[in-house]
Amino acid sequence: EDKVVQNPLSLVVHEGDTVTLNCSYEVTNFRSLLWYKQEKKAPTFLFMLTSSGIEKKSGRLSSILDKKELFSILNITATQTGDSAVYLCAVEVYKGNQFYFGTGTSLTVIP
Amino acid sequence: GAVVSQHPSWVICKSGTSVKIECRSLDFQATTMFWYRQFPKQSLMLMATSNEGSKATYEQGVEKDKFLINHASLTLSTLTVTSAHPEDSSFYICSAPRAGVNRGELFFGEGSRLTVL
Numbered sequence: 001e002d003k004v005v006q007n008p009l010s011l012v013v014h015e016g017d018t019v020t021l022n023c024s025y026e027v028t029n030f031r032s033l034l035w036y037k038q039e040k041k042a043p044t045f046l047f048m049l050t051s052s053g054i055e056k057k058s059g060r061l062s063s064i065l066d067k068k069e070l071f072s073i074l075n076i077t078a079t080q081t082g083d084s085a086v087y088l089c090a091v092e093v094y095k096g097n098q099f100y101f102g103t104g105t106s107l108t109v110i111p
Numbered sequence: 112g113a114v115v116s117q118h119p120s121w122v123i124c125k126s127g128t129s130v131k132i133e134c135r136s137l138d139f140q141a142t143t144m145f146w147y148r149q150f151p152k153q154s155l156m157l158m159a160t161s162n163e164g165s166k167a168t169y170e171q172g173v174e175k176d177k178f179l180i181n182h183a184s185l186t187l188s189t190l191t192v193t194s195a196h197p198e199d200s201s202f203y204i205c206s207a208p209r210a211g212v213n214r215g216e217l218f219f220g221e222g223s224r225l226t227v228l
Contacts, residue, residue, distance in 0.1 A: 006154075034216065042117075042204060042219035043155075088154060090217070092208075099145065099208075099217060104154040 002027040004091050006102035014110050017079050021105045023089030024071040033065055033072050034099070036088040043088055046074070079109045114138055115207050117220025124195055125228055132190045132223045134205030140185040141207035145217070146178075149202040158203075161188040195227040 004025045013019055023033065032050045036043035047056045049065035049072060056063050060079075065072045076083055089102040114137040124130050134144055142163045147155040159180050160168040167180035177199075179191040192199050202224050206217040 036217075041222045043217075044219075045216055048216055086152075086154075098157070098160065099206075100157065101147075101155040106152065 002091070002093065002098075002100050004089060004100050004102035006087075006089050006105050008105060009103060010106040010108070012108045012110060013079055015080060017109075018075065018077045019079060019107065021074040021076075021087050021089075021107070022071060023074070023102050025089075025091045025100075025102075026070060027091050027093050027100060029094040030067070031092040031094050034090045034092065035063055035072070035074050036090065038086045038088055038104070039084075046087075076107075079107075081109050081111055083107060084109045115141075115205065115218045115220045117205055117223055119223055120221055121224050121226075123226045123228065126196050127194055129191055129193045130195055130225060132192075132203055132205075132225075134188045134190070134207070134220050136186045136207050136209075136218070139207075139209045141188075141209070142185060144182065144188040144205055144207045146180060146188075146190050147204045147206070149204060149222075155204060158190075163188075192225065195225070197227045200225055200227045 006023050032048050034048045035046040047063045052067040060077045063074045086104045086106050088104050090099045092099050116135045118133045144161040146158045148158050149155050157170050158173045161180045161182040163182045169175050182188045204222040205220040208217050
């Protein structure tokens with residue numbers, strides 16, 4: 001059974017802290033791994049990763065994939081209150097273009 | 112960027128009635144759309160994959176007769192919650208992948224919050 005697990009489930013930090021969110025997966029026919037940020041409604045796209053070891057970066061956010069150990073991390077440096085959200089990891093598989101979502105990590109950044 | 116529109120955003124209905132939720136891809140064709148359900152403070156749970164021109168593929172444990180999915184065209188998929196009950200109250204989100212630069216990137220609708228009284 002395909003599985004995507006994120007940890008921690010929730011995290012509370014102070015502004016300025018750096019956080020690392022983890023996503024591990026066990027799927028058949030891996031195609032890509034995606035990170036999303038969900039605030040009140042629909043998730044918004046952050047990164048798509050397909051190759052191991054290549055860091056993707058966008059401002060204070062960065063992410064990397066390890067296809068050997070089957071995990072990805074999402075780093076947020078110098079956190080701000082606006083980073084408070086649920087961060088979702090999804091794995092795309094070739095079969096039927098399916099996407100499987102992880103459990104999500106709820107991040108709260110305190111001023 | 113690509114836009115997926117979902118309607119209605121909010122719906123309140125009486126127990127026993129049916130509710131239809133629409134998901135439209137506004138600027139690209141989507142042969143596949145996904146329907147998710149999300150409970151408070153939980154992740155997205157894939158309910159079914161909607162395929163244009165063929166039957167939807169349902170995930171294990173999702174009742175086909177309860178959650179009717181129709182992919183009428185390359186830009187429209189609908190989810191009908193039939194004979195809704197309070198336990199069907201949830202946040203339903205659709206998404207569609209688009210081929211292109213970010214192949215496989217999912218575009219999400221705004222979501223529909225269903226409350227069954």
